[in-house]
Amino acid sequence: MSTNPRSTIPFSRDALDQVLKRRFFFAPAFEIYGGVSGLYDYGPPGCAFQANIVDTWRKHFILEEDMLEVDTTMLTPYEVLKTSGHVDKFADWMCKDLKTGEIFRADHIVEEVLEARLKGDKEARGISVAPVEESDDKKKRKKKVKEIKAIKLDDKEVAEYENILAQIDGFSGPQLGELITKYNITNPATGGVLEPPVEFNLMFETAIGPSGQLRGYLRPETAQGQFLNFSKLLEFNNEKMPFASASIGKSFRNEISPRAGLLRVREFLMAEIEHFVDPNDKSHPKFEAFKDLKLRFLPKGVQESGSTELIEESIGDAVASGMVDNETLGYFLARIYLFLTKIGVDANRLRFRQHMSNEMAHYAADCWDAELHTSFGWIECIGCADRSAYDLSVHSARTNEKLIVRQPLAEPLIVEKFEIEIAKKKFGPKFRKDAGAVEKWLLARTQCELEDLAKELKDEGKITFEVSGVEGKIELDTEFVKIEKVTRTEHIREFTPNVIEPSFGIGRIIYCIFEHQFWARPEDEARAVLSLPPLVAPTKVLLVPLSSNSELQPVVKQVSAALKKELIPFKVDDSSASIGKRYARNDELGTPFGITIDFESVKDLSITLRERDSTKQVRGSIEDVISAIKGITYENKSWTEGTSKLSPFETQAAE
Incomplete structure (x- = not known):
């Protein structure tokens, strides 16, 4: 795993997890009862961070595109999800250790074992292998991993493994079963034989009402409520096309074996857009403004050839060549890129992977996943699909309601x-x-x-x-x-309109940002920093009086009142710890700015502003410092631009 460019100290997932749990960004739900796999609670900084990301999402997409936001129920009747295909097809493939009963997701166990064998082969050949963080689950299986490392592969086997891994998302259950048999893939912990993969529906079933006769599910996505309200939304939009609806809310998936923290959970926040467009005209009026933006693509043809080499080109060229199906789909890929980089995603660890032919839904015209690289590998965080007219068509056929657009002909x-x-x-x-x-x-x-x-x-x-x-x-x-x-x-x-659907997994995005922005100061490995962008950081300012002397309190109250007036989230730390320790604690929380109030502040009402990453400090009036914070946080100004009215300041206390 690469280090953050701000530090020479290698990334440590264990160190990040310790910080996130110690500072209560999140924690296992029901922990004092032993917890439940795949369920987590967000603490104060986690809640604030998530709320800020959702707020930015609303402004970036809903406000910019004049979308119509709806909030639909999480309880969904059986008939709705039967019609949409979820009852029959919303499943993953799982396999069981026949001896111990341990359950694995079939594609994950194939991927894990083949990657371990490739790593072992490289080590046997004397090829340098970058250290990889292991999950607790993998650590428990260390003995078997050592046995895997002892396996020597020939060049043909290496090529086969790499080809399989490049296409791992496209294999069906029977194909995964063939791979498990062919390559003798067993339970890494025990060597136990695995049964052939079987389908497992991921939805949580429930009964609606006291009789229990009305079957239902906790929704696996927020999309269906938007499709079912299409006619109302079209009428609300004065029958104008194209238009988009949006929904933010909880969804539920009964994951087979959730072992990757926030990346694989059973209850999660989704933000979904349904952009309804004329099937004869999928151009976008704003596409021209983004056509020169370069993105990194992994097209289906490259994957199907057994390669993972990325193609970097402008979104305009990608649409012109037909690699991306149409302008509206390309427009949303560009907007997704800009949103992710705005909230803290490292652009160098972001790619758009196209669904391969054997994994793309039969009705879809095209589908791309925004994937982010972490210590767990590449993680799908956003799907962006052209779903054609499938959803409205099937619901219309089932209910005999016309979910269509009527337009006068010239x-x-x-x-x-x-x-x-x-x-x-x-x-x-x-x-x-x-x-x-x-x-x-x-x-x-x-x-x-x-x-x-x-x-x-x-x-x-x-x-x-x-x-x-x-x-x-x-x-x-x-x-x-x-x-x-x-x-x-x-x-x-x-x-019947076609639908372009960008679908965001907020929790996965949050965790990937944590990994992308976590680092340790080179001079002290124990001093961790979470470099969250000011726009989405849970708290923007730490207010630090130099001492507990009562003379400083009037200035603390004055600065606090000024921050509240400007609606800037802040915390006051007037504990007895040194100023360096107080700042270090809040560097872990991602707080981008610190304001120090000292005895000079009492004399002239000047205060010191500290920047988290560089620890640079500048000084000026209360009004100018708060103006600088606002400019950098909410107006996209750089540190240099925002602090142009402030004077450099050399700290008198050791950091």
Whole structure:
């Protein structure tokens, strides 16, 4: 793991974890009862940091794009998630140690073992290997890892392993099972044989109401509530297209084996955008302003060739070449990059990975993940997908509600399309209580499906189909139904919008920023610093009276009142610890500025401003110091620009 550019001391995940837990950024939930894997509580600095990131997200996306924010319920009926595909497909592959019963996520265990073997092979060849931080779970399996290191690989095996790791996100369950068998992958701790991978649905099931008859789930994402409210949102937007909705809230996934702290949890905060766009026009009016921004891409073709080499090019070129499907998708990739770098992500440890052909949803036009590099490897933090018209289409078909846009045509349009005519009076006697379900199924067919049914009716004299909830196959002849192609003149265009969906995992982003901005001062390894950008830092200012002398208190109160008036979060530390220790404690909390009040302050109301990372100090009036803090924190000014009215100051007390 590389060091932070501010320090020569190598990054230590253990040191970071100790700081985060000691300063109560977060802690395991129910800890005094032994805790529950994958559940965490945020403490005061963690809450403030998360709130600041969410506030920045709202301003960066919702305010900038005039998005319509909604807050939808976390309880979701079974039928909604059945229709969306989550009941059938929202699953990961898990495998069990047949002897101990220990459960692993199949792709994770394959990745872990193959990476350990490659590392062992490099060490056997005398190739320098950078130290990698191990999770507690990996440390417990150290004995087996040593055995893995003893395995010598030939050049062909090395190439095979690297090829597999480059494509690890694209393997199906059966394919993972084949890899486990082929490469003799076992439980790293015991060497126990693993059973073939089986699917495990990640949703938390519950019952809504006292009878328990209405099945439901805790939502696995915030998107469905936005899709179901599409017609209301379109009306609220005065029927104008394109437009975007947004939602921020908790989601739940019953992770198979959460072992990576905040990166893999069972309850987490999501921020999702659904940008509804005309399928015939996916340009974006603001794309031109961002087309020269260079991003680092890992396209599907590179991964499928077994490589992880990044391509760096402008978003304009990526869209022009077709690597990124359209302007609106490219626009959001650029905006995602700018948001992440604004809140503290290291741009050199950010890449956009395209979903490979075998992992991309069948309905998706394109999909990219923003991945951040940490001591755990590359972590997917944001997904940005063109989901075509899938979501609105399936919900419309299931409910028979038209989730469409109607736009007047400048000129009438002659169109040919298939229409179905149903003999409704005959349906009642034939189908009785099922008549409505059969009729609903027929009316929900797409043009392609109606064309197939029309051919079947003409060739066979009847159509045969099945309807969910209706027993047996249904047969209808021309006495009950007619399907014909008709020509009509249309003055209104009706279409189902496509959806561009950026989806943010806030907790994962938070943890990656912690790793990217954590370092130790070169002169003292014990002095840790969390270099959070002032904009999102939990507390902006530490107010430090030089001593407990009562003469300093009026100035402390005056500065406190001035900070409160400007709505700048601050803390006062008037403890008996040395000023250096007081600053060191708050460097760990990410506090970017310190204000020192000394006996000179009593005489002339001047105060000293300290910058966290460089420990530089400047001095000036209360008004000018607070103005500098505001400028640097909220107006994107540099330290030099913000403190231009202040004078350099040499500290009189040792840091």
